[in-house]
Amino acid sequence: MPNVSVTINGVTTSVREGVTILDSCKTAGVEIPTLCYHPDLSLAGNCRMCLVEVEGWKTLAIACVTPVTPNMVINTHSKKVRHARRTVLKLLLAAHNVNCPECERNKNCELQELAEKHNITFNEYQTSPKPSSIEEVSPGIMRDNSRCIMCTRCVRTCEELQSVAVIRPVGRSASVNISTFMDLGLNNVPCTQCGQCINRCPTGALFETSEIRQVWEAIEDPEKFVVVQTAPAIRVGIAEALGLPTDRTTGKMVAAIRGLGFDRVLDTDFTADLTIIEEGHELISRLKKVLVDGDTDTALPMTTSCSPGWIKFIEHKYPDLLPNVSSCKSPQQMFGALSKTYLAGKEGVDPSKVICVSIMPCTAKKYEKERPEMRDSGYKDVDYVLTTRELASMIQEAGIDFDNLHDEKYDRWMGDSTGAAVIFGATGGVMEAALRTAYEIVTGQEIPFEGLNIIPVRGMEGIKDAAITMPDKMASGFEFLAGVTLKVAVVHGLANTRKLMDKVRAGEVDYHFIEIMACPGGCLGGGGQPIPTNPTVRKKRSDAIYEEDAVLHFRKSHANPEIQLLYAEFLKEPLGHKSHELLHTHYTKRD
């Protein structure tokens, strides 16, 4: 496309023909307010917040959907524009439940921010206040349509990013609502609970099902031994959730959580490393069954199982491929099971008194912990799940000055982490961690990538793949893999996942191992992460994660000293009796 000349607020600049007025203004450093627009999604042009005046046009132009044409003269804050935008805002506010102090998104709401920026101190359209109405309750996600402004960002997220498409506008005109099939609610339709809709809602119409109150009660109960685990992606999200710049703040995070009064601060990274050991051995065992024993019942490619959004997705959409999913529980659930067995033993506490809390970048984890099969410790393995946002809220409520905290370390037994575990938080991370360990198990040597950095599986491309050919000389017992080329793929976002799984189902690809994360960017872009989440933010969080990997002393899961101790004293061997009892699970076909 050639460049064209446009004039924005009297300044003439050159932009690519065909880009939207909104994008050309952004390039020129001119801000235009938006609501229905989101950089991850298709254009809707339905909120009319971004109206601008174009010389010679009878009506105002919708900046987000109107392409520039040669010599277009645009005014972004003429009297006509300001009047129109104020009217749009007031009408949206009049149809909105304006009860900001009681809203989850108070001070992090695009509608509130625009009202402030446009100095809306009086709204002549406001009649009676709109009462709050919680329409939907599910383990991970709640919806209050009294706060909905019908921008359809959630609808587009569910369909375009996740190909789940369980929410749609229902009804017509003033009575239209975002709802589910037959208004059954998210809990009764194939919703994956990924929470990506929450991350794209400009207001507080969608939010997580909070467990803050239950966690405070557990902390304040002297009878309870409350342990907390923090997922890999929290350490690069928590600062953002507290209004600070994106950074890896592991030490401060540990200090803040300890300050809240938890009895032990431990790391999901520990069980991420454990997942790598168990899943790596499972993969090798499947490869042996197929390549050596000629077993036709063993399913390949094997897929990862850490992402609960992906698990719910496959249970609904590809139940015929459930044998392909690794039987490993997610790191959160492995942690839960061990916290009430191994850890209780180490700490000498009664397992019935142990309360396991997880801090997750995820709303689907709230669903996962409620699964009836997640009680292998004899108790509910994980009691409560808080999102990154909920943790930030507790830190703020406790008045903890996060930025000025001194770094602290995790407690022992289940607090050691490796770089391999940290990168679980980014798309491609589980694959990279698995390859670092599996390659070494079968060859006896480190994987031949400079600095252990397996660059082909990193980055934000939707579907990535790589092939690694095994050397001729293998470790004893793994000779069957000599010269074999291991083919792997990495996919994130459920729409990308669907594309790949269709190929797997049709037998069009011959991968051995696939990493699947439900959320765009992996867990760092999860539905429980700070808002906004967009391509720029995901890149920053990803950079922070790989930085943390690079500085950690141990970078391979099998090098984690506490993991070695766990096997020596408790589990005995990977895929052994205890592992099967506590760390592996099964899946359910769902309609």
Place this chain on the structure above:
Amino acid sequence: MSRKPEDIVSAAVVKHGSGREAVMGILTDVNRELGYIPEEAIKAAAKAVDVSNAEIYSVLSFYSFFSTEPRGRNIVRLCNTISCEMNGSSDILDAIEKELDIKTGETTADGRITLETTSCIGLCDESPAMLINDTPHTRLTPEEACKILAGLE
């Protein structure tokens, strides 16, 4: 014996195709034959067109002529828009509700009549007007409206 919803959808797909543009045709066929669009038909249509159940539900919820609830053998739609309103449609509605002993949106116990109101049906020049199934009735009075309803099977 009427056909199963799934069978009506299958036949409609043969007629209208299985692209997204076929959705209205499929839903219209089901609605015409059963008087409403049951859940099973929505699921079958979603499967045939390869879209989510929610998308089909969203489309049909937009049109007041489609319903997901079973309705009576005859559907009365009285216009409630301004011209008909000015010429007495609300009196007619009161009379009908009293005569049939149902409220707007309800169906008589014998399944004979469902009463609904509708936005403008383009008969303002002959208002007040109503549709009974696909037939318009115009220049109504409360008495006349009730007489017409009495003649319905």
